[in-house]
Amino acid sequence: MAGAPSPFAFASMAAIAAPAVDAPPDAVLERAAAGAFRALCHHLRVRSDAVANIDLMTVGGFCRNCLAKWMVLEARQLSKQLGSDGSYASAFLGNEQECQPTIEALDAFGYDEAARLVYGETYPEWKERHQTKASEDQLRRYKESAHLHATHDAEALKAAEGPHGSGKLSERVAVRLEAGAYLSLCRHLRARSDEVQNMDLMTVGGFCRNCLAKWLVVEARNISDQIGADGVMASFFRDEQRKVVRSLDAFGYDEAAQYVYGCTYPSWKKRHQKKATDAQMEKYNESKHLHAKHDKDLLATRSSDAKDAPSPTQALITNQGQTCVKGGSQSNSLLSDVCCQDVDALAAPSSEIAQPMASASRIARPPRGSLGLKVGILTVSDRAASNAYESGDLSGPAVEDALSRQILQMNATFADQCIISVDRLEKKIVADETADIQQALRQWSGKSPGGNATPGEAWDLVFTTGGTGFAPRDVTPEATTAILDRECHGLMSWASMELTAQQPLATLSRAAAGTCGSTLIVNLPGNPTGAAQVVEVLLPLLLHAIKALRDNN
Numbered sequence: 001m002a003g004a005p006s007p008f009a010f011a012s013m014a015a016i017a018a019p020a021v022d023a024p025p026d027a028v029l030e031r032a033a034a035g036a037f038r039a040l041c042h043h044l045r046v047r048s049d050a051v052a053n054i055d056l057m058t059v060g061g062f063c064r065n066c067l068a069k070w071m072v073l074e075a076r077q078l079s080k081q082l083g084s085d086g087s088y089a090s091a092f093l094g095n096e097q098e099c100q101p102t103i104e105a106l107d108a109f110g111y112d113e114a115a116r117l118v119y120g121e122t123y124p125e126w127k128e129r130h131q132t133k134a135s136e137d138q139l140r141r142y143k144e145s146a147h148l149h150a151t152h153d154a155e156a157l158k159a160a161e162g163p164h165g166s167g168k169l170s171e172r173v174a175v176r177l178e179a180g181a182y183l184s185l186c187r188h189l190r191a192r193s194d195e196v197q198n199m200d201l202m203t204v205g206g207f208c209r210n211c212l213a214k215w216l217v218v219e220a221r222n223i224s225d226q227i228g229a230d231g232v233m234a235s236f237f238r239d240e241q242r243k244v245v246r247s248l249d250a251f252g253y254d255e256a257a258q259y260v261y262g263c264t265y266p267s268w269k270k271r272h273q274k275k276a277t278d279a280q281m282e283k284y285n286e287s288k289h290l291h292a293k294h295d296k297d298l299l300a301t302r303s304s305d306a307k308d309a310p311s312p313t314q315a316l317i318t319n320q321g322q323t324c325v326k327g328g329s330q331s332n333s334l335l336s337d338v339c340c341q342d343v344d345a346l347a348a349p350s351s352e353i354a355q356p357m358a359s360a361s362r363i364a365r366p367p368r369g370s371l372g373l374k375v376g377i378l379t380v381s382d383r384a385a386s387n388a389y390e391s392g393d394l395s396g397p398a399v400e401d402a403l404s405r406q407i408l409q410m411n412a413t414f415a416d417q418c419i420i421s422v423d424r425l426e427k428k429i430v431a432d433e434t435a436d437i438q439q440a441l442r443q444w445s446g447k448s449p450g451g452n453a454t455p456g457e458a459w460d461l462v463f464t465t466g467g468t469g470f471a472p473r474d475v476t477p478e479a480t481t482a483i484l485d486r487e488c489h490g491l492m493s494w495a496s497m498e499l500t501a502q503q504p505l506a507t508l509s510r511a512a513a514g515t516c517g518s519t520l521i522v523n524l525p526g527n528p529t530g531a532a533q534v535v536e537v538l539l540p541l542l543l544h545a546i547k548a549l550r551d552n553n
Helices: 026-045 053-060 064-084 086-093 096-108 111-119 123-130 136-144 171-190 198-205 209-226 231-236 241-250 253-261 265-272 278-286 303-308 395-413 434-444 476-481 489-500 504-508 528-552
Strands: 316-319 322-325 369-380 418-430 461-465 513-516 519-524
Touching: 026 064, 026 111, 026 171, 026 209, 026 241, 053 064, 053 136, 053 198, 064 086, 064 096, 064 111, 064 171, 086 096, 096 171, 111 123, 171 209, 171 253, 171 395, 198 209, 198 278, 209 241, 209 253, 253 265, 369 395, 369 434, 369 528, 395 418, 395 461, 395 528, 418 434, 434 461, 434 476, 461 528, 476 519, 489 504, 489 513, 489 528, 519 528
Parallel strands: 369 418, 369 461, 461 519
Antiparallel strands: 316 322, 513 519
């Protein structure tokens, strides 16, 4: 079971250029994420009277109900995966006979069951005991924050009807659902980095992103202590136990923060953290009774072995023009009993207002008006197409996350000028074969049948990721330009110019861009971080091109 594949691309959750050899395995990090999720639920349970769901939604765009719904959605995803991939099901469950009962239990797992795990009781019971009537001011602020609110697929949340088994989920499956909900929360907060500030989360909920990272570290320590001492845990991680323990002991706040923030905390802070107003500081200080506390001894990396062991962030990280090597206890992070938020650095006169979408790059304004998009994301990789990666495809999800984050940011920043949305999105993976690449691009351009596009139905925007380098199998630019009606050299020249200051190797990309019919096609690098950076730089310009194509048609 220790070698079971994981649908969680944990490596893609951190902006790490190259994974360290001794980083904790995905299965271990999955268990740590589940523990961090339980810590968050416990934190909110003991503050049931003081932390209202409506205030969490207003400030963070999520609440306890969202945590429960994310668990249900993870159950649906796991059920689908177990039912469609027999080899995966055998590896994950360790027993083929458990497959069908597990799928039935997952399909029967609904909001009521998930809410009991989050609230510690049924939602109606919690609501009767703790929920108070919202004031007019609370309702007004709640409505004003609607653009932040998490949305959930109502159909997917429905539990299957009809007879089922006992419905009891195994411990292994429960860990998966809890870990999935934890990662959903991290992605939710990443997409709202500019709008949702750590200080405001602390003020309203008593926790912030830094707490999520610290709970992940504490769970890593707990797992390390349990391996070897607990027969069940030892058998779960029976392969190379000593190596796993060393990697867990070396796993510190800096490493955990990357999984939460998607980059180093200093990089996130430089890009997104705003100076606090006097009013924010006053509210923060008044809410200190709510704030989570963390054990500094547990958060510190352990032993000389831990110092010698490569950590997940002992890789070269280039972000926003800063190049640094982080690892072990050599850290710029702020560890304290309370949240590691440097409050003094946040304090500023109320006249200092941070501008949204601040960036080292010159970001263009999106076009005015409403624009709904149909987007395709094509991962081009021999290894991804053959399922050679244990963590699965990382580039496609990175592009999707960057697209979602950038659209949310533009809608919030230019709320009175534009409304951008992705109405349909499809992802595919193909090998580094010219014919396969071109077939997918033609389908999305409406020039051949297949996928969700029909002849004559063109999608607005297609991103490819991978195959833009100099290896013999890197043929994506050639495959793309061969089917383009018109090529746009300026887009990729602009991206290269903007990103070279952050990553000099960006100039080596051979990416192409242009139109096939009325579909705009853009090549992105295969590196998840690099692909996301190109999306951030180009998206506003791409929207102008899409609008022009529509107007001309």
